[in-house]
Amino acid sequence: MASSVAFSHDFAFDPAYGYDAPDALLGIPAPPAPDGFDAFWQDRRARARAVDTRPVLGPVEEERDGVRIHGVTYTSVGGVRLGGWLALPAEGPVRYGFVVGHGYGGRDQPGRDLPAPLPGAAVILPCVRGMG
Template identity: 45%
Template sequence: MLSQVGVPPPPDDFADFWTGLHQRARQVDPAPVARPSGHPESSRPGGSTYDVEFTSLGGIRLGGWLRLPADGRVERGLVVGHGYGGRATPDAAVPVERAAALYFGSRGLPTRGLVPGIPDTARRHVLHGIADRGTYVHGGCAADVWAAVSALCRLVPEAAARVDYLGTSFGGGIGALALPWDDRITSACLVVPSFGNHPLRLTMPCTGSGEAVREHARAHPEVHEVLRYFDAATAAMFLRIPTHVGLALADPAVPPPGQFAVYNALAGPRARFLLSAGHTPYAGMVREAEALSTAQRDFLAPLGPAPPA
């Protein structure tokens, strides 16, 4: 059963690897800048939108959008990731009130994370630097989450009172990898998180980025050792903040056992929302998406150090 999917054990130096990466990333000055956005979303009611740029690990300059409440009253922050298709626009609505929300682009991915030398398509991006744990792109993508938090808190100091994270698919898996090591993040919502239980994923054909990794690993079995350091389920064993997870019972792109492995491994307070499917249209999809959004808002709503367990 999905609720019994296990977790790959971490390498002995798993925590050392990630805390070291986090320390190096936090030493980077994000040097954020924001300017009023000309994006169509900026004209929607309910808040103001700014174009944002900031620096992440390796001196990579990334972009995104910052949305502020219409009345300018900020009591918290929200960092929002994206799927493996990237992000072309900020969301029209911020899922919590009185929040400054930063919608950022991860390195290499469209539209505001595009970087020369890093592939911009999922099947190529997921293999970038995979031969070594020190060069694998997912380490840099986790660092981008930390840099986004730094940029948000620098641009809107009031947001530092409480910062939450929201990520779907690619953004869910990268969030699981990044969040355990950064004590500035209070709680998280992950949806159909990817990269969970690589040993199991590599046995399961799919339509997503995991298929590219599966094919590559057949020809290059040595990458199994690298992937041990980038397993979202393994990282979830170290994630102790309250975490809400949207889980799909069927998913052609991110096999459900990997998603459930992330949820099952969480070390802190957790809540789940079951979706009929992920990464594919289905009857009732809009209704379930609305219900999931409501559940996320309820989970993130309380102000203070953390939502109730």
């Protein structure tokens, strides 16, 4: 099948993998799970749920867009301390909560594009291990 990529790029490969329509790509079934897949993730979940995260909220680092941004640290599996940021409403109670992940490049600041999904929302931006 010939690819008609709908965007320009400088990649040395075809990012559409030869597919020319979303329906064709969506028609590819998922591969079978590797042996032990369910047990591995069930164990990871159980280990994570058993962690006493001991969160520590730091002082306000910045206030903008109706939120106060704090640094936060917490314990992960194996006793590893990780960090991130927590944005809390500058006024009023927290009524909603969101977790905003990051891509493979990691995160070294909350970013200028901090989402404000809803008034009254708390947003945690955790830094995952192995990402700097």
